[in-house]
Amino acid sequence: MTSSLTYIDLFAGAGGLSEGFIQSDFRPIAHVEIDKAACLTLKTRLAFHYLKQNKQSESYISYLKGEIKRKDLYALIPDNTLSTVINAAIGKSNQFIFDKIDELTPTTQIDVIIGGPPCQAYSIVGRAPLKHKKNDERTTLYLEYGKFLNKYNPKIFVFENVPGILSSADGKHYKNLQNYYKSLGYEVEAKLLNAIDFGVIQNRKRVIIIGWKKELQLSYPDFICEQQRYTRDDIFSDLPEIAPGENNRFHQYAAIPNEYLLSKELRNGIDIVTQHITRPHNLRDLKIYELAIEKLAEGERLKHNQIPQEDRTQKNTTDFLDRFKVVGNEPHTMIAHIAKDGHHFIHPDKKQLRSISVREAARIQSFPDNYYFEGVKEDQYRTAAFRQIGNAVPPLMAIRIAEKIKEMLNGK
Template identity: 30%
Template structure:
C-alpha cells in the first residue's frame, strides 16, 4: 500500500473536504494525503480554493505576508510575484470548470491521464455533486415550476460525472458527500440513492468498490441507506448537520482488510454535544448595523425604541419568565447606552475559545499568529428586524427555545401574508448557546433570520466567520468574494473537521 495518496476533489466548493484530508498527519507527522487536483465552477469559491491550495504549499507554515494581510488589511499581496513556483502550482491544480460540459470533460481527461502516468492508481477521489435537486427545499421549489421534469433536470444526474471520473481514475478509495434529501429523492419513481449506490459499486467491469458506511454494522449484510447518514453533532461538530457520506474502497484492497476493522464504522459517535457558545461565545462582541443611516447612536436609538415597544407588549411567558425577560431587556439597554463609543461592527481582536470547547477542536480552529478575525464584519439590518432579533434572542434565553411566529407580539409581526399560516413558524430562529447549531446552509446569505446570534446585546445575525466556526473552518481560512458570496461558500461546504475525521478513519483502514 502506498504511503502517500494524491487527492482529487470534485465539486470542491471552498475546499472543506480538501482541508480535512490535507491537514491530516500520520503517527510520523507526515501528511499522507496530498491535493493533486481541485475542480469548482463558481468563481468566488474557486478564488478561495486557489488561495488555500497555494498556502498548503508551505510545509513549515504560511508565508508571513499572509498573516500581515489578515491582521492589518490593505491590498492582498501579489502571490505570483512573491512566490511564483508555489502560486503556479496552486493555479495549475485548481481548475474552474463546470463538470458535465464537453470542455470540462476534455480538460479533466487530460489531467487525469497525467496523474495516472505519474502516480498510477495511488489516488483518492473526494467530493459531493451539487445538492439543490436533492434537498427538500429544492424539491419543494421545483414543484412550483410550471412544466418541471425531474428527468430533464441535469442536476439530478451530475453524480454521473463523479462516476465517470471514478471509472477513468480507478482510485484506491473514494468519498462522496451529499444532503440527506438524496435518500428520498426520486426520478420517475426510482430512488436516486439506489441508482448512485449501484453505480458506485460497479463503476467499471474490472474493479468494483466495497462501500463502507460511516456507522458500525455487520459488513456481511447489505447496507441500509440510513447507515450512510453522518450526524455531525454526534461527531464533535457544533452543528446538527446530517449528511450522506459514502466511502468506497476498491475490492482488491478491501478484501484484505480484517473483519474487526471493516465492521467498526468510520466515525465513532459521541453524544457529548459541542455547543454554539463553546465555539463563538468568546469571540469579540459586535453590534449589528442599520441598513440605512448607520451610526452607533442611530443603532442604539433604534434598539431603545424597540425595547420600549417590546416592554409594552403582551409576551406569552409565565410570570417568572416575564420578569426575567424584562430584566435582560433593561440590562441590554443600560449596556448599549453605557458603551456607545465602544460598539464595533468588526473585531479588533481574536477573542477566546472557552474551556467548554473540546481541546482538539480548539486547536483546530485557532491560530496564535492571528491578531484579528477575517470575514467578521456584521450585516446591516432593518430597524424592524432588529426589534425581532432582540425579542427572539431574549425569549430563547428565558424559555430555552427559539420563539415560533405565534410567540411574537403582534406589533412585531412582519408584513408577510403567510406569517400566521404556520408554514414559516420558525422564520426567525436563534442559534442557542447551550446547543449545537441547526444546519448552516447557503440560505444564510439571504437574510440571516434563521441564524440569529444568541446574545441579545449584539442583536444581529451571525457573521461569515461565526458561521465558519460552526462549520469548523480554521480561523486562518480566508473566504474570497463579497460577503453574500462568502456566506454561500460557508453554507455549502463540508465541515473540514468532519473531513479530517474521515481522512483519519480512511488512513487507518488503508494502513
C-alpha cells in the same frame, strides 16, 4: 503537501472536505469547482498550507491583516500549486478538466476521489416549499462523478450528500448510483453520519457514501462517536462585540481561548480574528430579532404568527413558522440559506442585536480561524463567504473521514 497519498476533489466548494484530507497528510492533485469565489478560497487555503510548510506564515498573516493584496499573496506560491484549482463545470467541461489534470500529473496514481455534487435536488429541508424541476439534471451528476472514477481508477472514493439522496424518487436515485459504481468495479456502501459526533457543534446529518475497489476486500469504517458535547458559548466566548454592518478587516480577540477552541484547533496560533463581519439590518428586522431573543430567554422560540402584524415581512403565518431563529446554546444546524439572509441565525446577545458574523458561521462549521473565505472582488466577500460556509463539509468531520480512508489504504 508531499505525501505519497493523492486525491482529486470534485465539486470542491470552499474545501471543507479537502481540508480534512490535507490535514491527514494527503496531497491534492486537483480541486474542481464551478464557483469562482470558492476557487479563490481554495487557492488562498493552498497558499496557507504552502507558506506554513515552508516556514513563511508571516506572509499569510500579512494578507489576513490587509498589508498585502491577494495577487501579492499568490505571487509567493508556485504556479503548480495554485493551478491545481480548476474553475469549471463538471459535466459540461469534463474533457477540459481531464486535460488539465493530465497536464498537472501525467503519471501520478490517484488514490482517492472525494466530493459531493450539489445537494439541493435531493434535499428535503428548506426555507420554502421545494419546487424541484422534473428530471432535475442535478440528480444525475453522480454519472459525471463516475466518469472521473472510470478515468482515474482510484482505490477508494468518498461521495458526500444530504440524507435525501437515499430516499429521493423512492430510493431510485441511490440504487442507480450504487449499481453504476458497482459496474465500475467498486463495492459501495452508505451511512448516515452526524457532524455532532465528530466534535462539530451542530446537528448536521450527511450521507457519506464510500466505495472501494472490489479486489481490496475492504469494509465501511467504524467511527467512534465523540462523547464530549459542546455548546454555542464554546464557539462565541472569545469573539469581540460588533455592530450590524461592521466591516473591519480584523479584530483582536476579546478573551483567551477555551478548551474547545484549543482542542479542536479553531484558535490556531494567529493573534487576530478576521472576517468577523455581519450584515446591516433594517429597524423592522431588529425589532423582530429583539423579540426572538426575549422569547428564547423565556424558554420558547418565536413563531412567525407571534410577530406584530405591522412588523411581519411575510403574510404567510402557517408555513415555516420558525423563520426567525436565535442561535441557542444547543447545537444549531447550519443551512445554505444563510447566504440569503441571517434571520435563521440571530446572535443571542441583545446588546449586539444582529445576525451572526461570517467568522461565527465558519466556527459553527468547525473551520479554523485562519481559514479565509474569498469573494470574486477582494473587498466584497460577505455573501460569497456565507454561501461557501453554508454548503461546506465541516472540516472536523472531514478529518475523521480522511483518517479512516488513510487506514483503509494502509491496510490497518
